[in-house]
Amino acid sequence: MDYGRSSRDVGRAKLPTAIKILIAGGFGVGKTTMVGSVSETRPLRTEETLTDRGVGVDDLSGIEAKKTTTVAMDFGRISIGEDHVLYLFGTPGQERFWFVWDELALGAMGAVVIADTRRLADCFPSVDYFERRGTPFIVAVNCFEGARQYDIEEIRMAVDLGPSTPVVLCDARRRESSKNVLVTLVEHAMQTRTSSSQEPATR
Amino acid sequence: MTSLSDGSADEQWLDDEAGRIVRPYVMTRGRTQPSRGKIDLITLVVTINPVITAEPGLGPEHHTIVKLCDRPLSVAEIAAHLDLPAGTVRVLLGDLVDRGFVAIQEPARETDVLDLETYKAVLNGLRTL
Ligand SMILES: Nc1nc2c(ncn2[C@@H]2O[C@H](COP(=O)(O)OP(=O)(O)OP(=O)(O)O)[C@@H](O)[C@H]2O)c(=O)[nH]1
Numbered sequence A: 001m002d003y004g005r006s007s008r009d010v011g012r013a014k015l016p017t018a019i020k021i022l023i024a025g026g027f028g029v030g031k032t033t034m035v036g037s038v039s040e041t042r043p044l045r046t047e048e049t050l051t052d053r054g055v056g057v058d059d060l061s062g063i064e065a066k067k068t069t070t071v072a073m074d075f076g077r078i079s080i081g082e083d084h085v086l087y088l089f090g091t092p093g094q095e096r097f098w099f100v101w102d103e104l105a106l107g108a109m110g111a112v113v114i115a116d117t118r119r120l121a122d123c124f125p126s127v128d129y130f131e132r133r134g135t136p137f138i139v140a141v142n143c144f145e146g147a148r149q150y151d152i153e154e155i156r157m158a159v160d161l162g163p164s165t166p167v168v169l170c171d172a173r174r175r176e177s178s179k180n181v182l183v184t185l186v187e188h189a190m191q192t193r194t195s196s197s198q199e200p201a202t203r
Numbered sequence B: 001m002t003s004l005s006d007g008s009a010d011e012q013w014l015d016d017e018a019g020r021i022v023r024p025y026v027m028t029r030g031r032t033q034p035s036r037g038k039i040d041l042i043t044l045v046v047t048i049n050p051v052i053t054a055e056p057g058l059g060p061e062h063h064t065i066v067k068l069c070d071r072p073l074s075v076a077e078i079a080a081h082l083d084l085p086a087g088t089v090r091v092l093l094g095d096l097v098d099r100g101f102v103a104i105q106e107p108a109r110e111t112d113v114l115d116l117e118t119y120k121a122v123l124n125g126l127r128t129l
């Protein structure tokens, strides 16, 4: 496409690089809480409209042609200096909504899969999805009160994660903790992308 | 804004009851695709010509976008501020780009083009938040 990218089009303003990070996991695991604790504003909400265009979602086939469905996502922003702006998107994690993820995951730097040890299996679909797609991800275990304390290796085994996927404990309500999760993710993504790429990273 | 945390699965999936769809439909004159290619949720938009004088075909929402994007905002943020579906905002943005009021910058389509320097800058930024 021939628009937008040149500095002439953008005029005097040099636009920052926008970067997308996904916050995934089952219902009620703390996705919105994490987006909110680490973003510079309260979580905002946006809606993506899905028009029935043969996306291969069984639940939608058979619905009349012009029908649309809307999925809501909450997101937050973290400005990093003048040059970068990070957007965190928390999205519903059920399997029947994966087509939304396909659009979102395109171009994402990486993903955080939040797990609740009381319902560990709820994170499996997200883990499977990112593994299949090759999106760098980490698992963040949100420590709810009353949940038994697991150690990280136990969780790694239970979720059947490879040795290279980081697992961290967190409290999504705490900014420092969520920040630490993001740092771990970006380090992991940097390692994954730069070691798997054929060419040396450009400077 | 209401609490985002207590929505159940079904509440997150709003069906197209009339109220939600009619307004965007009128605004875009029925168009569902922008005049330009795909526009990502994190595509950044900035106003390059703030003066809209009675342009035919541009409605109040177009004007609002031009005002909002006086500092760069993502499509997702514009949609949230206008309380419109992202798809509607994409169509309106197509109009504004066509007429030279705003410029847009698409994000990198695949992260492999993110270079080492970008990762380092993001890491440093996060650590010093
Ligand atoms: N104890 C504890 N509670 C938490 C933590 N993180 C989130 N919560 C609470 O868990 C509930 C659900 O958190 P949300 O952030 O809304 O979870 P979500 O994943 O966005 O939920 P859905 O969008 O509905 O799937 C809220 O009441 C939070 O306050 C945590 O680390 N510890």
Ligand SMILES: [Mg+2]
Binding pocket: A031, A032, A033, A074, A090, B004, B005
């Ligand atoms: Mg939520």
